[in-house]
Amino acid sequence: MKLYGYLGKPDLNAPRAPMAAETMPDHAIAGLPVDPHGSPAKRRPGLERRMNQITPSDRSRLQGAEALPRFATVEQLIEQTRPVLPVYCIFPERFALAAQRFQDFPGDALYAVKANPAPQVLDQVYAAGIRHFDTASLAEIELVRRRYPDARCHFMAPVRIAGAAHAAFHKHGITDYVVDCDFELDKLVTETGGGKGLRIFVRLSTPLGGALLELSSKFGTTPEEAAALLKRVVASGAEPGLTFHVGSQCLSPFSYAQAIEMARRTAELAHVEIAALDIGGGFPGPYHNNDVPPYRSYFDTIREAVDALPHKPDLLCEPGRALIAEGVSVITQVVLRKDDKIYLNDGIYGSFDELTLPGWTADYPLRVFSVDDGRHPVLQPDGHTPFRVYGPTCDTLDVLPRPLMLPENIKPGDYIVVDAIGAYSVALRTTFNGFYPDSWAIVGN
Numbered sequence: 001m002k003l004y005g006y007l008g009k010p011d012l013n014a015p016r017a018p019m020a021a022e023t024m025p026d027h028a029i030a031g032l033p034v035d036p037h038g039s040p041a042k043r044r045p046g047l048e049r050r051m052n053q054i055t056p057s058d059r060s061r062l063q064g065a066e067a068l069p070r071f072a073t074v075e076q077l078i079e080q081t082r083p084v085l086p087v088y089c090i091f092p093e094r095f096a097l098a099a100q101r102f103q104d105f106p107g108d109a110l111y112a113v114k115a116n117p118a119p120q121v122l123d124q125v126y127a128a129g130i131r132h133f134d135t136a137s138l139a140e141i142e143l144v145r146r147r148y149p150d151a152r153c154h155f156m157a158p159v160r161i162a163g164a165a166h167a168a169f170h171k172h173g174i175t176d177y178v179v180d181c182d183f184e185l186d187k188l189v190t191e192t193g194g195g196k197g198l199r200i201f202v203r204l205s206t207p208l209g210g211a212l213l214e215l216s217s218k219f220g221t222t223p224e225e226a227a228a229l230l231k232r233v234v235a236s237g238a239e240p241g242l243t244f245h246v247g248s249q250c251l252s253p254f255s256y257a258q259a260i261e262m263a264r265r266t267a268e269l270a271h272v273e274i275a276a277l278d279i280g281g282g283f284p285g286p287y288h289n290n291d292v293p294p295y296r297s298y299f300d301t302i303r304e305a306v307d308a309l310p311h312k313p314d315l316l317c318e319p320g321r322a323l324i325a326e327g328v329s330v331i332t333q334v335v336l337r338k339d340d341k342i343y344l345n346d347g348i349y350g351s352f353d354e355l356t357l358p359g360w361t362a363d364y365p366l367r368v369f370s371v372d373d374g375r376h377p378v379l380q381p382d383g384h385t386p387f388r389v390y391g392p393t394c395d396t397l398d399v400l401p402r403p404l405m406l407p408e409n410i411k412p413g414d415y416i417v418v419d420a421i422g423a424y425s426v427a428l429r430t431t432f433n434g435f436y437p438d439s440w441a442i443v444g445n
């Protein structure tokens with residue numbers, strides 16, 4: 001993978017001058033009301049006024065990492081701000097580690113923006129050295145190009161809104177596209193004015209091997225149809241490529257080998273030498289209740305399968321989850337307890353949509369903190385009592401599909417820190433019932 005981030009670009013993670021606790025901007029988490037029970041705001045008059053000075057329009061302006069408050073640890077954040085709304089914590093060193101892993105990938109890693117398009121997160125991905133972005137809409141393309149003029153976007157959605165390819169090609173100079181049927185190929189070639197100068201990837205559907213979430217029933221086609229499309233791509237003057245997505249949270253490296261072999265057969269059927277192979281996303285996040293093989297075994301398996309191809313294509317992958325899951329935690333608070341039911345300030349209409357997907361068996365790692373002395377958050381021992389966990393909205397469906405194992409004595413005011421929440425959480429939150437988690441902080445270095 002090509003990494004450019006350490007070469008003189010603005011380093012969004014550069015350590016700032018250390019702030020003494022007294023001078024730490026306590027207003028820091030913009031827009032957050034504070035806990036009336038023993039919050040720092042209550043103890044220090046003036047803070048509340050300063051918090052209120054940050055207006056909603058300031059909030060949307062102060063979006064990227066450079067505008068975010070910093071804390072050494074999650075405990076320090078809880079102690080100093082006592083948040084009553086969910087707070088997304090960004091851990092820059094975890095983003096850096098995730099991107100570093102992909103240095104062993106034998107090609108280019110494109111960040112799949114859909115996994116988390118928040119500017120605060122994109123900034124971390126960029127700062128970690130990623131310069132290629134898998135974008136699936138004009139809005140994603142515009143977001144990336146506005147923010148990182150030196151980044152390269154690839155339009156890898158197989159279905160595009162009418163006119164999107166025209167704007168992507170003529171306005172943004174995008175040359176990589178995906179198709180999985182004649183209609184989309186015709187539309188693409190018409191809108192871009194011919195295939196010349198383009199690289200067009202035909203998407204294969206692959207069997208659901210080791211992935212929790214399949215991504216081959218909506219998009220992708222058979223080797224036979226893909227072979228026919230490949231021939232048409234060549235006839236259009238474009239460079240031919242193949243792509244697939246083995247499914248998200250793929251726990252088996254072998255799924256990639258199987259799909260690469262399918263690509264080999266397709267190219268052979270078409271008698272086409274493919275210029276590029278994009279093996280999609282699917283690399284797993286580090287959740288509990290899932291056996292995640294080491295990344296090295298994915299890359300070794302992929303390298304071996306690619307080496308078996310008769311010609312060496314350019315190799316790409318499109319990780320979403322793997323580049324950002326670990327980099328974000330969310331601090332939530334228990335609002336109410338009724339026996340073995342607890343109500344949180346975040347739910348499935350906020351950060352936890354992915355838990356509701358059929359086939360999703362993974363659990364986010366959890367940490368529970370109590371603030372019993374009114375000041376210092378104390379990490380609680382791992383819990384073994386099952387609790388039904390509800391979100392803050394009025395909808396009965398706003399409940400986590402499986403109970404969480406929590407400390408028996410958990411109570412309102414306690415904090416549940418949900419780790420590895422970066423993927424498909426922020427991206428899917430809604431404003432339903434007036435709840436919209438959108439407070440951010442940087443934690444650690």
Ligand SMILES: Cc1ncc(COP(=O)(O)O)c(C=O)c1O
Nearest residue numbers: 112248281282283318319320321
């Ligand atoms: C075309 C495409 N590429 C990449 C991704 C990212 O997948 P993952 O987050 O599993 O790596 C997705 C996810 O939906 C996708 O549809």
